[in-house]
Structure formats: C-alpha cells, structure tokens
Amino acid sequence: MTTLVKPRTLFIGLTLLCGLATWLSLALGPVSLPLWDTLRAALRLMGLPIDAHGLEQAELILGQIRLPRTLLGLAVGGVLALSGVAMQGLFRNPLADPGLVGVSSGAALGAAVAIVGSAFLGGLPDVFGPYVLSLCAFAGGLGVTALVYRLGRRDGQTHVATMLLAGIALTALSGSAVGLFTYLADDATLRTLTFWNLGSLNGASYSRLWPLLLVTAGVALWLPRRAKALNALLLGESEASHLGVDVEGLKRELVFCTALGVGAAVAAAGMIGFVGLVVPHLVRLLAGPDHRVLLPASVLAGASLLLCADLVARLALAPAELPIGIVTAFIGAPFFLYLLLRGRA
Amino acid sequence: MRLSTSAIALVVGLLINHGALASELPQRWVSAGGALSEWVVALGGEPKLVGVDTTSQHPATLKTLPSIGYQRQLSAEGILSLRPQVLAGTEEMGPPPVLAQIRSAGVQVEMFSAQPDLQALKSNLEQLGTLLGKEAEARALFGDYEQALQRQKNRLVKIQATRQAPGVLLLVGNAGGKPLVAGRDTAADWMLRQAGGHNLATHTGYKPFSAESLAGLSPQVLVFADRALTGEAARAALFKENPILASTPAAKQGRVLEVDPTLLVGGLGPRLPQNLEVLSAGFYPTLSEATP
Numbered sequence: 001m002t003t004l005v006k007p008r009t010l011f012i013g014l015t016l017l018c019g020l021a022t023w024l025s026l027a028l029g030p031v032s033l034p035l036w037d038t039l040r041a042a043l044r045l046m047g048l049p050i051d052a053h054g055l056e057q058a059e060l061i062l063g064q065i066r067l068p069r070t071l072l073g074l075a076v077g078g079v080l081a082l083s084g085v086a087m088q089g090l091f092r093n094p095l096a097d098p099g100l101v102g103v104s105s106g107a108a109l110g111a112a113v114a115i116v117g118s119a120f121l122g123g124l125p126d127v128f129g130p131y132v133l134s135l136c137a138f139a140g141g142l143g144v145t146a147l148v149y150r151l152g153r154r155d156g157q158t159h160v161a162t163m164l165l166a167g168i169a170l171t172a173l174s175g176s177a178v179g180l181f182t183y184l185a186d187d188a189t190l191r192t193l194t195f196w197n198l199g200s201l202n203g204a205s206y207s208r209l210w211p212l213l214l215v216t217a218g219v220a221l222w223l224p225r226r227a228k229a230l231n232a233l234l235l236g237e238s239e240a241s242h243l244g245v246d247v248e249g250l251k252r253e254l255v256f257c258t259a260l261g262v263g264a265a266v267a268a269a270g271m272i273g274f275v276g277l278v279v280p281h282l283v284r285l286l287a288g289p290d291h292r293v294l295l296p297a298s299v300l301a302g303a304s305l306l307l308c309a310d311l312v313a314r315l316a317l318a319p320a321e322l323p324i325g326i327v328t329a330f331i332g333a334p335f336f337l338y339l340l341l342r343g344r345a
Numbered sequence: 346m347r348l349s350t351s352a353i354a355l356v357v358g359l360l361i362n363h364g365a366l367a368s369e370l371p372q373r374w375v376s377a378g379g380a381l382s383e384w385v386v387a388l389g390g391e392p393k394l395v396g397v398d399t400t401s402q403h404p405a406t407l408k409t410l411p412s413i414g415y416q417r418q419l420s421a422e423g424i425l426s427l428r429p430q431v432l433a434g435t436e437e438m439g440p441p442p443v444l445a446q447i448r449s450a451g452v453q454v455e456m457f458s459a460q461p462d463l464q465a466l467k468s469n470l471e472q473l474g475t476l477l478g479k480e481a482e483a484r485a486l487f488g489d490y491e492q493a494l495q496r497q498k499n500r501l502v503k504i505q506a507t508r509q510a511p512g513v514l515l516l517v518g519n520a521g522g523k524p525l526v527a528g529r530d531t532a533a534d535w536m537l538r539q540a541g542g543h544n545l546a547t548h549t550g551y552k553p554f555s556a557e558s559l560a561g562l563s564p565q566v567l568v569f570a571d572r573a574l575t576g577e578a579a580r581a582a583l584f585k586e587n588p589i590l591a592s593t594p595a596a597k598q599g600r601v602l603e604v605d606p607t608l609l610v611g612g613l614g615p616r617l618p619q620n621l622e623v624l625s626a627g628f629y630p631t632l633s634e635a636t637p
Binding site (some may be wrong): 029061205319 | 379396399410411413415417419420421422423424425426427435440441442445446449450457526530531550551552607
C-alpha cells in the first residue's frame with residue numbers, strides 16, 4: 001500500500017485538526033456564548049489578567065463544564081487510538097481492537113458489579129459513588145487482561161494466538177456474567193448499566209480527569225519509544241528477535257499499556273467503541289504502517305475524532321444529549337468505508 | 346485555576362440565588378420525572394415550565410416543550426441553555442456530577458421523592474406548593490387525593506368481605522415478544538394491590554416469564570401496561586402468537602385490562618386514583634356496578 005500523505009504534512013494537518021476540534025469543543029455548546037466572551041474567558045483561565053466583569057457565565061461554562069469535558073475527550077480519544085495501534089501491532093492484524101485482550105469486557109464486568117452491587121447494598125454515599133464505579137471498571141479491565149496474558153503464556157513464551165483465543169473465551173465469560181447481573185438488576189439499575197455501556201463524556205470533573213490524564217501521558221510518552229520494535233514485529237516474531245528486539249518484553253509492555261490506557265479511559269467515560277479499531281486503520285491508510293508515524297498520529301487523530309463526535313453528541317438533540325458511543329460509530333463507519341472503497345476504485 | 350473558577354462559581358451562585366429570593370418565586374422551571382411534571386401542571390405551573398425530561402408525557406402539551414433527555418442522563422449545559430431557575434426532579438435524576446455542575450451554576454436543584462406512598466406525596470406537594478406559591482391549592486389537592494384513595498380502600502374492604510381477590514398478572518413491554526411480568530417491589534405490584542388484585546408473581550422486579558410458568562399460575566385477570574398493546578386487534582394478535590397466554594382463564598373469559606405504563610414511573614401521580622378505580626371495576630365486575 002502506498003502512502004497518500006507525507007508524514008510531515010500529516011502531522012501538520014492533524015495538529016491543526018486537533019487544535020480546531022479543541023477550540024470548537026470549547027466554543028460550541030447548547031449555551032450560546034459570544035465568541036469574544038469565550039476567548040476572553042479562555043485567556044483568563046490560562047491565568048492572563050483580564051477584566052472579569054461580565055464574564056462570570058462564560059467562565060463558569062468554560063471552566064467547569066467545557067474544559068474538563070474537552071480534556072476528557074482528548075485523553076480518552078488519544079489513549080483509545082494508541083491502544084488500538086498497540087493491539088494491532090501485537091496481533092499483527094489490522095482488525096485487532098483493544099477489546100481483544102479482554103480489557104473492555106473486564107471493565108464492563110467491573111462496572112456491572114459496581115452498579116448492581118451498590119444498588120443491592122442500598123446505594124453508596126455520594127462521595128464514593130462515582131469513584132467506586134471507576135475503580136471497579138479499571139480493576140475489572142486490568143484483572144481480565146492479566147488473566148488473558150497469563151493464559152497465553154507457556155514455557156516462558158507468550159503465544160499470541162492462544163492469547164487471542166483466551167481473550168475471546170474470557171470476553172464471552174464476562175459477557176455472560178454481565179448478562180446475569182443485568183437479569184438480577186432492577187429497572188433503575190438496568191438503565192444506568194445500559195447508559196454506561198454507551199459511554200459519555202457528560203459530567204466530566206477534574207477529580208476524575210487527573211488519573212486518566214496521567215495514564216494517557218505515560219502511555220503516549222512510552223509507546224512511541226517502542227515504535228522501531230513494533231516495526232520489526234511486523235516482520236514476524238522470530239524475525240524481530242533476530243533483529244535484536246526483546247519480543248517477550250515488548251508483548252508484555254504492549255498488553256500492559258493497553259490494559260492501563262483502555263482501563264482508565266473506560267473508567268472515566270464508559271464504553272466508547274470504534275475509536276481504538278478504526279483510528280489506527282485510518283492513519284495507516286493515509287500514511288502507511290510505519291509505527292514512528294502511526295503512534296503519534298493516532299493520538300492526534302483519535303483525540304480529534306472523539307471531540308468531533310462529542311460535539312455532535314451534545315449539539316444534535318440539545319438540550320438533551322446523545323450517548324457518544326452511538327456517534328463515534330455513526331461518523332466513523334461511513335468515513336472508514338469511504339476510505340476502503342476509494343482504494344478499490 | 347480550579348480554585349479561582351469554583352470561587353467564581355460560588356459567587357455567581359450566591360448572586361443568582363440572592364436575586365431569586367429578592368424577586369419572589371422562580372419563574373423558569375425544568376422538571377424531570379413523569380408524575381412530578383403532572384403535579385406541577387396540576388398546580389398551575391405549566392406556563393413556568395421551559396423544559397421537561399422524556400418521562401414527562403402527560404398532559405400531552407408537555408411534549409411540545411424542549412426535551413432535556415432521559416432523567417438519569419441529563420446534560421449540564423443543555424439544561425443551563427434553557428436558563429432555568431429551578432430544576433425539579435426525583436431521586437432518579439442524575440448523574441450526580443451533572444447535578445453538581447448545574448447547582449454550581451446557581452440553578453436551584455429541588456429533589457422530590459419517587460416513592461409510591463402518601464407520606465412522600467404529601468411532602469412533595471408541600472414543597473411544590475411553596476415553590477409555586479400555591480400552598481393552599483397543594484394542600485387541597487393532597488386532601489382530595491387522600492380521600493380518593495380512602496374511598497377506594499373502603500370500597501375494597503366492602504367488596505372483599507364477600508369476594509376473593511382475583512389472581513392477576515401484569516405484563517409489561519415489548520409487544521409481540523416475550524412480555525415481562527411485574528413482581529414484588531415494583532410500582533405495578535403496588536398498584537395491583539391497591540386496586541384489590543392478588544399478584545400471582547412472587548419474584549422481585551420485572552422479569553421475563555416462561556410460557557409454562559405463566560400457564561401454571563392460571564391468572565384470572567391479565568393487565569397489560571404497554572403503549573403498543575392497546576386495542577382489541579393488537580391483543581388478538583398477541584394471543585394468537587402466544588397460545589399459552591390465550592389459554593389462561595383470563596383470556597378465555599375476556600378479562601384483560603390495560604393500564605397506562607406512564608403510571609408506573611416516578612411515584613404517585615394525579616391520575617392514579619381514577620385509574621385504580623377503573624382497575625378495581627375490572628377486577629370485580631359485577632359488584633363494582635352495584636356499589637356506586
């Protein structure tokens with residue numbers, strides 16, 4: 001496959017796109033703020049000394065609602081896309097998505113336990129409530145992934161094919177456990193569960209944001225250092241190890257980064273499908289399979305896609321809101337098909 | 346940065362709250378919760394409503410208002426764009442971080458109870474009366490409501506002295522597919538009991554039922570709560586598809602009733618006493634004609 005765009009052009013384009021998406025995400029919303037106010041409030045939030053007179057509403061909407069939401073969108077989109085690249089590299093298959101190692105289904109199971117469990121116990125104090133759900137989802141994702149990884153190991157070697165099948169089996173198992181919880185849940189709990197599964201950036205707050213930002217920054221700084229090793233892995237495991245790559249170490253890192261990144265993203269925003277699968281694919285269609293380009297470009301593209309999807313989610317039915325999981329697929333799938341079919345013509 | 350913004354939020358909140366107190370009652374309302382919105386309307390608050398959630402379906406005029414979405418999945422900015430002074434909802438309203446954001450923007454968030462009992466309704470109506478400046482009307486409404494339920498109770502006592510409560514099953518949802526049966530700890534169960542029926546289902550919550558266990562219970566009356574299942578034709582189609590359902594004593598004797606499913610959501614609503622009366626009449630057909 002030939003590359004369509006030079007890496008330099010791609011990076012400039014994606015950076016502009018991401019910047020534009022960020023600005024739109026801050027500037028647009030159901031509450032219409034004058035552009036000038038938005039700009040001044042944004043500058044004030046950056047700490048510039050600007051007269052606060054008449055800016056109270058803009059600053060509140062921007063600082064308390066749109067900024068945390070935008071940051072959440074950037075982090076979730078970026079880390080999901082990165083994990084997608086990691087998984088597609090690990091399985092050497094462009095159809096792999098982060099769900100393959102069980103992290104999504106594990107997180108869903110953790111969330112189901114938290115939602116149904118806390119309803120069963122008669123609700124938790126408000127202070128805990130949101131954190132319990134996030135922590136359980138994160139722990140569930142990490143736990144199931146660890147199990148999948150263990151099952152894939154034999155004689156000190158990680159068998160990717162075994163891991164893939166173990167991932168499918170454990171996903172099915174977690175799915176049936178979630179089903180059981182769904183059956184046990186009462187009406188109210190059931191609806192909470194359904195909406196959680198569709199994902200949302202709604203109600204983002206700084207306290208839930210920081211852990212995710214840290215994880216995202218960590219993964220985004222770490223994975224690109226392994227870009228060359230990932231490129232070598234494209235040739236095959238034995239070829240990569242002949243080239244001097246510590247293949248076992250690389251696999252471990254990839255699985256760990258994915259579990260951490262997707263676990264944190266899902267814990268903060270619920271299940272948001274499609275980004276991890278399609279964004280790396282899109283970038284590959286544009287710029288080829290070199291991981292030195294693919295990894296950083298996917299972060300930018302994932303973040304941009306998620307912010308755009310979130311804009312649609314909150315503007316389409318305003319003052320009500322769509323779950324973002326619906327929108328990511330709705331925007332992403334046709335675009336993806338277009339790219340695929342255009343290559344054929 | 347965070348500190349300064351929350352400090353400003355607080356100041357703005359105080360300013361707006363202060364303003365609201367100074368200029369009497371809140372004039373712009375957003376209501377989330379079916380029964381709650383009905384009570385707001387019953388107390389003459391409809392002109393003040395600027396938005397309702399998707400469970401607020403009665404009266405039909407509410408559907409023309411901007412929809413803020415489902416009450417458990419509210420959006421802070423969406424609601425703020427309606428510039429409300431009050432957001433009224435039940436404990437089912439959420440998610441909590443969004444409510445916190447709405448509060449920090451200076452909107453008064455008023456919580457009501459969705460529990461199906463008279464005590465909860467009493468305090469709900471008192472709270473609504475104060476907020477709408479209709480204390481006397483609220484008290485009168487509650488008085489009438491209490492009396493209506495008491496009349497219903499008295500009627501039942503009289504009827505049940507001579508007749509046994511019929512075995513009832515209430516079926517909810519997906520017309521044509523597998524209906525869910527209302528068990529214990531549901532609003533539907535509460536309604537059946539208030540209307541004098543004996544709920545044959547012993548599970549908790551709404552659960553799908555196998556055809557066999559349905560037939561084994563042989564209900565004398567079937568109650569459908571389903572928007573898509575109104576009318577003879579729809580019912581005939583359902584029975585044709587589920588022969589077991591059609592073989593129940595209820596279906597054979599044509600004792601099939603309907604309730605509006607919106608009655609089962611969000612606590613005691615104003616239309617409940619009248620609906621209980623209709624249900625009761627269906628449960629005890631001959632005697633209810635005799636008693637006025």
